[in-house]
Amino acid sequence: MAAALLAAFALAACSAPASRDGPSSAEGAADPADGLRIAARDGVSLRVHVREPDGPARGILLMVPGVTGLDARMEAPVTEPLAAAGFAVYALEPRGTGESGGPRGYAGSASLILDDLGRFAAWGRKRGGGLPVFLFGHSMGGTFALALAAEMESPPAGLVLVNPAYKYRPLRGATPGFGDYLRFAVYWIFAPRKPVVDMGGDPSLLEDPDDRAEAAERKASPSVQGLQSMASMTAARKIMSAAPRNAGRLAAPVLILEGSRDLLIDPAGTDEIAAAWGGRSIERVRVDGAHGRSSALAGMEAILGWLLKEAGR
Numbered sequence: 001m002a003a004a005l006l007a008a009f010a011l012a013a014c015s016a017p018a019s020r021d022g023p024s025s026a027e028g029a030a031d032p033a034d035g036l037r038i039a040a041r042d043g044v045s046l047r048v049h050v051r052e053p054d055g056p057a058r059g060i061l062l063m064v065p066g067v068t069g070l071d072a073r074m075e076a077p078v079t080e081p082l083a084a085a086g087f088a089v090y091a092l093e094p095r096g097t098g099e100s101g102g103p104r105g106y107a108g109s110a111s112l113i114l115d116d117l118g119r120f121a122a123w124g125r126k127r128g129g130g131l132p133v134f135l136f137g138h139s140m141g142g143t144f145a146l147a148l149a150a151e152m153e154s155p156p157a158g159l160v161l162v163n164p165a166y167k168y169r170p171l172r173g174a175t176p177g178f179g180d181y182l183r184f185a186v187y188w189i190f191a192p193r194k195p196v197v198d199m200g201g202d203p204s205l206l207e208d209p210d211d212r213a214e215a216a217e218r219k220a221s222p223s224v225q226g227l228q229s230m231a232s233m234t235a236a237r238k239i240m241s242a243a244p245r246n247a248g249r250l251a252a253p254v255l256i257l258e259g260s261r262d263l264l265i266d267p268a269g270t271d272e273i274a275a276a277w278g279g280r281s282i283e284r285v286r287v288d289g290a291h292g293r294s295s296a297l298a299g300m301e302a303i304l305g306w307l308l309k310e311a312g313r
Contacts, residue, residue, distance in 0.1 A: 105195025169270025
């Protein structure tokens with residue numbers, strides 16, 4: 001339980017708080033005309049953000065989120081060069097976040113999370129019309145991408161993992177105290193679906209300036225659901241803990257970016273993922289970045305070169 005609670009607090013370093021009154025359905029969700037949507041197996045509407053190249057696409061890149069979701073505007077510095085290089089980039093807002101439906105801060109079970117991601121991948125493959133499909137995952141999204149790839153009927157052309165969150169280290173500004181553990185345990189027993197775990201922590205306490213700025217931006221974003229339930233954390237932890245096993249099931253190539261200033265992810269965990277990899281090729285690149293977006297930006301040249309190479313096979 002302690003490990004699960006630590007993961008709950010530490011693995012998404014920056015999010016926005018939600019109401020503490022418990023889960024409620026999304027209000028004011030955008031009409032389908034405002035963007036693309038796919039339907040989950042239980043009828044929940046899932047929002048997909050699209051950034052496509054001006055000319056013919058070389059491939060499809062699916063951005064796999066963690067349970068706290070993503071802000072498409074914040075991801076623009078990453079998605080714009082990818083689209084400029086000829087890749088259609090699709091980013092899913094997971095249930096309970098942003099403009100997607102579902103109770104706020106409740107992601108459902110591990111199987112439901114993976115089913116949503118599977119439908120997202122099937123939608124992207126169909127929209128791509130035969131183009132190679134790549135998965136992109138950062139932090140928690142990295143381990144979710146591993147699980148998705150392992151379950152896909154037709155494997156992806158490759159994966160890009162940025163600081164995948166399998167093993168982690170305590171981080172000032174994100175790690176809970178003893179009182180937090182006790183409170184979480186009570187909610188896990190009596191109200192597992194109530195959003196009580198603030199995944200945003202205290203951005204002002206983060207040591208790295210890049211992560212501190214990004215954390216504050218995510219905390220203020222209405223698209224990011226920082227307050228999560230213990231049920232969500234348990235489901236996410238189940239997927240994350242299976243990372244090496246899922247890596248061993250894969251035959252796709254992978255590029256792993258590791259930030260030299262990442263104080264959250266334990267490199268030993270990334271070593272385990274790499275050692276278990278069953279694919280035909282694995283590349284690891286160390287970049288001058290922290291845990292968050294700075295690592296993807298610092299490694300953009302490597303990402304583009306790798307994607308162009310694999311898309312051309």
